[in-house]
Amino acid sequence: MDLLALADFNLVARHGGFGRAARATGRPKATLSRRVADLESSLELRLFERGTRMLKLTQEGRALYERTGTLLAELEEAAAAITSGGDRPRGRLRISAPLLFSQTAMGKLAAKFALKYPEVRLEVTTEDRAVDMIEEGYDLVIRVNPDPDESLVGRIFLRDRLVVVASPSLGRPTGDRAVSAVVRETGDPTTSWDVVAPGGNLRITAEPVLCLSSLIMVRDAVRAGVGAARLPVSLVIHDLAAGKLVHWGDVDGPEIALWTLYPSRRLLSARVSAFLDCLKEAFPSGTPEELAAFID
Template sequence: MDLNALADFALVASNGGLGKASRASGKSKATLSRRIADLEEQLGVRLIERGARGLKLTEAGEMLMARTEGPMHEVADAMTATREGLAAPRGRLRIASPVLFSQLAMGRICAEFCAAYPEVTVDLVAEDRLVDLVEEQFDIAIRINPSPDSSLVGRCFAKDRLVVVAAPSVPVPSPGVVTAVPGIVFSNFQPSHWSLDEGRLIVQPVPRLRLSSFLMIRDAAVAGAGAALMPQSIAWGQLTRGELVQWGTVSDADVALWVLHTSRRLPSPKVRAFVEFICNQYPEGSLVLKG
């Protein structure tokens, strides 16, 4: 049975005629009449008698109205409640985020988001693998320099720069020549050089420490173990306090953070709210502003 036709029958019956029902609903009399005719054809009985004095319910029409009026109101109330309920961000928001960014920023961001939207609860999983949002039931993923993926949409909310830093006690190499320096590098480091400020300074790191975390690398650099390559935001506090010195920036190597979700059409209010919220945390698009 066509519920739209049933709803229009109830509309006409409760208003006592096509004209009043049309004015109350904004639907044309022709549409309402056609819907009722379709419903009568489906049921095989007359529901409304059309006479000179207007419309009158038949016995079958009165029986149908009596049995459906309450349930139709309940359906309408349920749909209204659903629309109103989904208009405000609420429910569980499941987020996947890289480990380092989660450790540095997401605790504060999630706490402030929950304070702004008290009917949302956040479940954040910090890991560096690429989760499947659909299969693993995540609402949002935060990714660094994500590859194009037609199934995910979102916004770049902040960018970072790769810089080479060292303690003030470590001599800064002279420009124009490749200079070997003690290096603090990742465990999987392969021999290479760091070209800074479009070739103004070229550094050849000689691994002295191999570590598996940027935080350990930063702390080792502060301790004077050598030069290190890292996102500027991670060393921002140490740079501003003079514990580290920035030798230069790696050209064309920006780190972009994106907040992604699965659907371009009708994302849930909690997803829309979080996307806007995290973008507003970095109004200038730079991670160092919150470092």
């Protein structure tokens, strides 16, 4: 297989078209098109579906891109390390992180990383959706309780748990009386929370009075006494200690686990490894208390 043709195929796949790849790299569009056509002929496979206004990977093309993209990146990094006389992190590092973690911790983490590794251009995108790492060009994603994905590997670096909290001015739930609630999700006008409390398990009937898109907003509304809410304990530890909020109990359910995910491969890039080390340094035990202390 022609390695140069394979590299040009990956270039076109990564940029989503011959014209875009040519403009991004300064390579002639005709050369890229010819190299990809030669690769298709040698493999006897169509790697792209070519429309009048769009270019799309075929199933075989996507499989080839996923299996060879990281390999080519490792070859480039190895060559750069040899020619520079070292393997220090350098180049572009793209990360996708969830909203709450980005709002509370990623700014400080990114700053520390940038100061320690000035030759890395770190780019962080905030979004809660499940991104396609290969298609969208991410080197690392951070996700909360992600669904299993055979194409990715990863590990948990932080654990948290949900608690029900409220302002001291809001009376604790008694009997079947519904309590005012601040929620993040849209849905039914009433809901129920299963809570593990010191006095035993209970079910709280919650009547949403506010629906907000950010847990930071939810916490601020709860502080103001609007209603109770389910929130990560790391987000309210300081308020509970100061008496600004009271703890009604822990939510009966699975823990919150923050994962780092990256394409499955034997060797990680120096950039990804450096960022993973940065997370380990910030959260050595991965507890909610460490996160709360970090964002204080």
